[in-house]
Amino acid sequence: MARVVVTGLGAVxxxxxxxxxxxxxxxxxxxxxxxxxxxxxxxxxxxxxxxVDDTFADGLGVRVLRRTDRAEQLALVAGRExxxxxxxxxxxxxxxxxxxxxxxxxIASTLAQSRLLDTQGYRHVSPHAVTxxxxxxxxxxxxxxxxxxxxxxxxxxxxxAGSEAIITGREMILAGAADVVVCGGVEAxxxxxxxxxxxxxxxxxxxxxxxxxASRPFDLARDGFVMGEGAALVVLESEEHARARGARVLGxxxxxxxxxxxxxxVGGDPVNQxxxxxxxxxxxxxxxxxxxxxxxxxxxxxxxxxxxxDALRAALPDPxxxxxxxxxxxxxxxxxxxxxxxxxLQALRHGVVPPTLNLDELDPTIGLxxxxxxxxxxxxxxxxxxxxxxxxxxxxxxxxxx
Numbered sequence: 001m002a003r004v005v006v007t008g009l010g011a012v013x014x015x016x017x018x019x020x021x022x023x024x025x026x027x028x029x030x031x032x033x034x035x036x037x038x039x040x041x042x043x044x045x046x047x048x049x050x051x052v053d054d055t056f057a058d059g060l061g062v063r064v065l066r067r068t069d070r071a072e073q074l075a076l077v078a079g080r081e082x083x084x085x086x087x088x089x090x091x092x093x094x095x096x097x098x099x100x101x102x103x104x105x106x107i108a109s110t111l112a113q114s115r116l117l118d119t120q121g122y123r124h125v126s127p128h129a130v131t132x133x134x135x136x137x138x139x140x141x142x143x144x145x146x147x148x149x150x151x152x153x154x155x156x157x158x159x160x161a162g163s164e165a166i167i168t169g170r171e172m173i174l175a176g177a178a179d180v181v182v183c184g185g186v187e188a189x190x191x192x193x194x195x196x197x198x199x200x201x202x203x204x205x206x207x208x209x210x211x212x213x214a215s216r217p218f219d220l221a222r223d224g225f226v227m228g229e230g231a232a233l234v235v236l237e238s239e240e241h242a243r244a245r246g247a248r249v250l251g252x253x254x255x256x257x258x259x260x261x262x263x264x265x266v267g268g269d270p271v272n273q274x275x276x277x278x279x280x281x282x283x284x285x286x287x288x289x290x291x292x293x294x295x296x297x298x299x300x301x302x303x304x305x306x307x308x309x310d311a312l313r314a315a316l317p318d319p320x321x322x323x324x325x326x327x328x329x330x331x332x333x334x335x336x337x338x339x340x341x342x343x344x345l346q347a348l349r350h351g352v353v354p355p356t357l358n359l360d361e362l363d364p365t366i367g368l369x370x371x372x373x374x375x376x377x378x379x380x381x382x383x384x385x386x387x388x389x390x391x392x393x394x395x396x397x398x399x400x401x402x
Contacts, residue, residue, distance in 0.1 A: 003254070004170045005402070007247045008086025008235030009342050010078035010184075014050035014228055014329050018081060023346045025328070026354035027375045031212045032329050033226050040192040046199045048211040049190045050228035050330030067128045068141060069106035070188035070229075075138035076145060078231035079182055083146060086235035087247060091180045097150035098143040099168045099183040100233070101161025103334035103389070105135030107189045138186045138231075150178040158389025159297070160258075161185050162232060163337030163397055167256040169236045179241045184233030184338035195227060201266070203301060215331070216358035217298035217324035218305050218366050225299040228330025232339035251345045254382065254400040255284025261392030268304060268388045273311035277384065280396035281315075284382070288316040291398075292380020293347060295340040297388050298324035298356075299331045308386060309366040320380065323347075323371040327357030337387030341397055344383040348401035353378050 011018065014032030015025035025032075032050040041047045057065060057073045065073065079098075083089075109132035116124045131137055136154035143152035151172065155164040162185020169181035198204045205224040207214035215226040242249055257279035263269035281288060294312060298305050312319050325343055332339055347353050352375050359372040387395045 002174060003239040003252050004173050004236050005239045005242050005252045006234050006250045006345060007237050007242050008082040009250065009345065010080070010082030010085060011232040011339060011342050012052055012056050012074050012078045013230040013339065014052055017053060017056040019342055026325055026343065027352055029355055029357060029374065030328060031357065033211045033215055035211045041195070044192065044195055044199065045206055046195045046204045047208045048205065048214050048226055050226055051190055052229050069109040069132040069137060071102060071106055071186050072137045072141045074188055074231035075100050075142050075186040078233045079142040079145065082182060082233045082235050089180050089245060089247070093147045093149040095150055095179040096146060096148040097169065097172055097178040097181045098139050098146065098148045099153040099155065099165040099181060100139040100142060101155040101157065101165035101185045101334050102135055102138060103158045103161055103187055104189045106133040106137055107194065108191055109133045111191055111193055142182065146182065157393040158391050159333050159336055160387040160389035160393035160395040161334035162339070163385065163387035163395035164258055166234060166253060166338055166341055166397060167258050167395060170253045170256055173236060173238050179238055181236045182233055183236060184231065185335035186231040187333040187335045188229045189333065190227055190229050198227065205300065213358050215300045215327045217300045217327055217356050218363055218370050219359050220361040220363045222300045222302060222305065224301055226330035228332045230332045230335050230339065232335050232342045234338065234341060249402045251348060251402055252400045253397060255280050255286065255398040257283055257396050259394045261394060263392055266390050268307045270307040270310040270314065273308060273388060273394050274314040276394040276396045277311060277315035280384065280398050284398040286382060286398060289318065290382050291316065291320050291384050293320055293344065293353060293378060293383040294322040295344045295383060295385045296322050296324045297336070297386040299326055306365050308388065309368055313367055319368055321353060321371050321376065321378065322368045323353050324356050325354055337385065337395055340385040340387065341399060344385050344399050347378060348380055348383055348399065351378055
C-alpha cells in the first residue's frame with residue numbers, strides 16, 4: 001500500500017506560537033494554563049484557561065484581522081508555518097487540498113455579533129459576520145491562501161475533529177484525490193458562554209486558585225479539563241510526490257481508524273475505543289507490541305481518563321509508555337488530536353517523550369506506565385494518538401518515524 005508521509009508541521013498553542021517552540025516547551029515541562037482575569041469571568045465557577053498569546057496574529061495584517069474570527073486566524077498562522085516547513089511544495093492546485101476540523105467554529109464571533117445585535121441593533125452587525133462564524137471558515141480561508149482546489153473540507157466532530165481532518169487527508173491521498181493535503185484542527189472558544197456551558201455539564205476543573213495545577217491527566221485528584229485554544233496542522237503527501245521533489249520527510253501517518261460509539265452523547269464507550277485502536281493498528285499493519293508510545297487523549301476528566309485507560313489495556317496487552325500533554329496546554333478541543341500527532345511525530349524524531357504534568361498520584365484504576373516528572377528517552381518507531389469527542393466520535397492514528 002502507498003505510504004502517506006508528513007513533510008511539514010505548524011502549531012500555535014498556549015505554550016508558544018510555533019511548532020518547534022511548542023515542542024521545546026513541552027519537553028521542558030512549561031505550563032500554559034493561567035487565571036482568566038477578564039471581567040466576564042468574575043462570576044463564573046471556572047476562571048482558568050489556556051490561551052494563546054495575542055501576538056500570534058501580528059503578521060496577518062489589519063484587513064485579514066477585520067474579516068476573520070480568531071479560529072480562522074489561528075488556522076492561517078499554523079497553516080502558513082506548516083506550508084513553509086514543508087518547503088512550500090510546488091503542486092498542481094487541483095491536486096492540493098485543505099482539511100481543517102473544529103468543535104465550535106467561529107463561536108467567539110457568533111457570540112460577539114449576537115451581543116451587538118441585542119445591544120446596538122442590526123446595523124452594527126459586521127458585514128463579515130457570516131464568514132467569521134461559519135465552521136468551514138478556517139478551511140476555506142486556508143484553501144484560498146494556498147490556492148488549494150482539490151477540496152476544502154471541514155469535519156465537525158467535537159474533540160476528534162483535528163484527528164478526523166488528518167484521517168480525511170490521508171484517505172484523500174490514498175484514494176488518488178490529492179497529492180498534498182494540509183490538515184489538522186483549530187479551536188478558539190475561551191468565552192464566557194463556553195466556560196459556563198461546560199461548567200454546567202460538570203466537565204471542567206474548578207481549581208481556580210491553582211491554575212498551573214488544574215489540568216492533571218490520570219491523577220487521582222483530577223476534577224475536569226481546562227479549556228484551551230490553538231491550532232495544529234500538518235502537511236501530508238504521497239511518499240512518491242514527496243520523494244520526487246526531494247522533500248524532507250518527518251514521518252508517516254501509517255494507519256488510522258475513525259468510528260462512532262453509538263453509546264452516549266457525552267460518555268465514551270471504552271469497548272468501542274479499544275476497537276478503534278485495534279482497527280488503527282490493523283490499518284498500519286502493525287501488532288500491538290510494535291507500538292512504543294501512546295499520546296493519550298486524557299483530558300483530565302474522572303470518567304474519560306479511566307475509560308481510555310481501560311480501552312488501551314484491552315487493545316494493547318502490554319501497553320507502552322503513555323503521555324498526555326493536556327496538563328501543559330489544556331484541552332484544545334478540535335485541535336487536540338492534531339496537536340497530539342505533531343507531538344508524537346516530534347517525540348519519535350527526537351527520541352524524547354514529554355512528561356504528563358501534575359501527575360502527583362496515579363489513579364490506581366489507570367494501570368498504565370504514564371511518563372511524568374520529566375521527559376523520558378525513547379527509541380520508539382511507532383506511536384498511537386487517540387482522540388475522543390462528545391457524540392461518540394473515536395479516532396486513533398498511528399504515526400511512524402521515517
